[in-house]
Amino acid sequence: MSKRKKPRSQDLDRNLRQINLNAAGIDIGADRHWVSVPLGRDDENVRSFACFTSDLYTMADWLKKCGIETVAMESTGVYWIPVFQILESRGFEVKLVNAHYVKTVPGRKTDVLDCQWLQQLHTYGLLSGSFRPEDQICALRSYIRQRDNLIKSACVHVQRMQKALTQMNIQLHRVISDITGTTGLSIIRGIVSGERNPIKLAALKDGRIKASKEKIAASLTGDYRPELVFILQQELKFYEFYQSQIADCDNQVEQCLASFTDKVDITKKPLNKPKRRGKKQPGNAPQFDLRTHLYRISGVDFTQVDGFGALTVLILLSELGLDPSRFPTVKHFTSWLGLCPSSRVTGGKVKSSKTRPVANRAANAFRMAAQTLSRSHSALGAYYRRMQTRLGAPKAITAAAHKLARIFYHLWTSGGAYTDPGINAYEQQYHDRMLKNLKKKAQAFGLELIPISNTSESVDSKTQTLAG
Incomplete structure (x- = not known):
């Protein structure tokens, strides 16, 4: 039996070649940033810089002096954002590295060794940068994330209003579906203004409410304690304040969307009529024509896909951008989202095929859209219900x-277009x-499947032959 030939060290050195010769590594900190450049570029190949803006510009000047072209930085939180933006504006290729991928090597416990290792x-060329869309999309993403906050x-204040009503034994939520709707807010404002007559409060209901005035009046008979009414008043003011802030944020979102370049001329290729959906638009949806803006800047009407509302598409585009070239294939895309099965194989055995736990806002948007398919009369709805029957709701x-x-x-x-x-x-x-x-399984056992109609015909022919 011949022994396996060991690879020579020269072969290993030839395979592991340097790709980024003008590379630097930065370990980001809260008050100081440690930077490492290749040996021979400066008297000190490792320097530290403070976190002030003037020091960041000094860092960029030093990297230019050292002939650096690409930079890899490691950080958690938001401390990396000013460094990233300043270096990117100065022409450097900047890669933000996931700290989990470079922290697994033991023995490196200082910032100096961290930046040198990076x-x-x-x-x-052993590091891959995290995904970050273009700057215009980042601005839109900031507005959308602020809106979500x-x-x-x-x-939170809606829950506190509900708690105050429950403590007063006002069962308004039992007769209307949403206390922050037109009817709910009108009644709550009436209570805060001093009205205690249940019949007068019930008369404030909207005509679309199915519950009768008598039933609503019965739910509004309670113990109006002054301290609880005061809490209800304050929480109502907080809720109305946040609604005004959301409206201001929507104005900024609309202005940001208007600044995007058109990918399609809506006058020549107008938007198709929206699909009829069983559920109405969510109450927190923007009040402007969001669907037209999304179609204009992307060139695709994503809302034709069952489960995708205009607000969901806005979240997806704000997280992913308009350029799909960062994801070469659909497998790269679903792997980045953490929605495809993983492959943990060791010793020839599959240890786990569960999806990776990732904190990804785009993946959460896809999951929320998937939940709306439970009652969808479409192919996607049928797929979801079949998966739910087989695997359960979470896996479905x-x-x-x-x-x-x-x-x-x-x-x-x-x-x-989607059809x-x-x-x-x-x-x-x-x-x-x-x-x-089933036919494949039957052939594996040397059998053949015969339809029921053909079987009955053959049985009838045999019967006629025996009778003759």
């Missing part, structure tokens, strides 16, 4: 989100696939 790894803050949401992400990527890269094949087409496709699998 510089060495980046020289050999405002909505979450407003929800992930599977449907993965399918939605693949559809989004196809539209994102091709710029085409729903329908429930019947999906069921027929599923039936054909199951029949094909």
